[in-house]
Amino acid sequence: MAGAIRVSVEDKRFPGTGKSVIKGLNLTLKEGEFTAIIGPSGTGKTTLLRIMAGLDRRFGGNITGVDSIGMVFQEPRLMPWLNVLDNICLVADDPSTDDVKARGRALLEQVGLADWMSAYPHALSGGMQRRAALARALMPGPRLILMDEPLVSLDKGAAKELVELITALWQENNYTIVYVTHLVDEAIAMADRIVFLSGSPASIAGEVTIPLPHPRTDKDIARVRETVVAAML
Numbered sequence: 001m002a003g004a005i006r007v008s009v010e011d012k013r014f015p016g017t018g019k020s021v022i023k024g025l026n027l028t029l030k031e032g033e034f035t036a037i038i039g040p041s042g043t044g045k046t047t048l049l050r051i052m053a054g055l056d057r058r059f060g061g062n063i064t065g066v067d068s069i070g071m072v073f074q075e076p077r078l079m080p081w082l083n084v085l086d087n088i089c090l091v092a093d094d095p096s097t098d099d100v101k102a103r104g105r106a107l108l109e110q111v112g113l114a115d116w117m118s119a120y121p122h123a124l125s126g127g128m129q130r131r132a133a134l135a136r137a138l139m140p141g142p143r144l145i146l147m148d149e150p151l152v153s154l155d156k157g158a159a160k161e162l163v164e165l166i167t168a169l170w171q172e173n174n175y176t177i178v179y180v181t182h183l184v185d186e187a188i189a190m191a192d193r194i195v196f197l198s199g200s201p202a203s204i205a206g207e208v209t210i211p212l213p214h215p216r217t218d219k220d221i222a223r224v225r226e227t228v229v230a231a232m233l
């Protein structure tokens with residue numbers, strides 16, 4: 001498959017524990033596909049994303065087809081002593097160049113933070129901090145974006161705005177996205193398909209495709225929720 005990413009985790013254990021956290025997990029991501037991953041708490045979702053991001057190389061198996069990656073974590077992880085623009089530019093090879101600054105400004109405009117570039121993170125709402133973290137993930141020009149519950153602890157309104165923003169950015173740029181969440185509705189709102197992880201050791205327990213056009217309304221989501229939940233059981 002042209003441009004596909006293949007993830008094979010034959011066995012992942014952490015040092016000092018004899019137990020496999022992930023075993024026999026195989027996943028193919030088509031270019032431009034939005035895959036949501038849902039699984040029981042503590043089953044290995046973050047471990048899987050870290051392996052895909054190249055942050056954890058101590059596992060049996062291999063990942064092929066990945067070139068550039070952006071990662072969005074559960075917490076925004078902004079540096080409190082840097083303003084928003086400098087936080088975004090920080091991940092570039094040479095953060096202080098005019099080109100990088102211009103790109104940082106353009107990204108902040110795209111995520112709706114045009115008026116907040118000189119502000120410090122503490123002045124931003126939770127939703128705005130998540131937007132900044134999203135802009136930072138886009139800074140290196142990734143083709144694959146890995147998101148680990150990026151909307152956790154946001155109120156409903158802010159989460160909905162972020163869902164709309166992520167969907168719009170994905171559609172404009174054809175990113176390949178892997179999005180971990182424990183919320184079925186959040187997955188249905190955005191994903192082409194939802195992959196279910198089994199309990200420990202984690203492997204793929206099943207998947208369901210969501211053949212709905214975007215934007216997806218609450219009504220659309222409610223219509224397919226039952227099918228998705230049934231597929232999870």
Ligand SMILES: Nc1ncnc2c1ncn2[C@@H]1O[C@H](COP(=O)(O)OP(=O)(O)OP(=O)(O)O)[C@@H](O)[C@H]1O
Nearest residue numbers: 014015017021039040041042043044045046047048
């Ligand atoms: N550095 C580590 N050393 C030892 N065990 C670890 C380490 N990191 C994670 N684990 C274990 O691996 C398992 C999977 O953890 P992970 O954080 O990947 O799960 P998760 O599905 O992302 O959890 P949650 O739903 O709570 O976010 C857990 O049992 C956890 O205790």
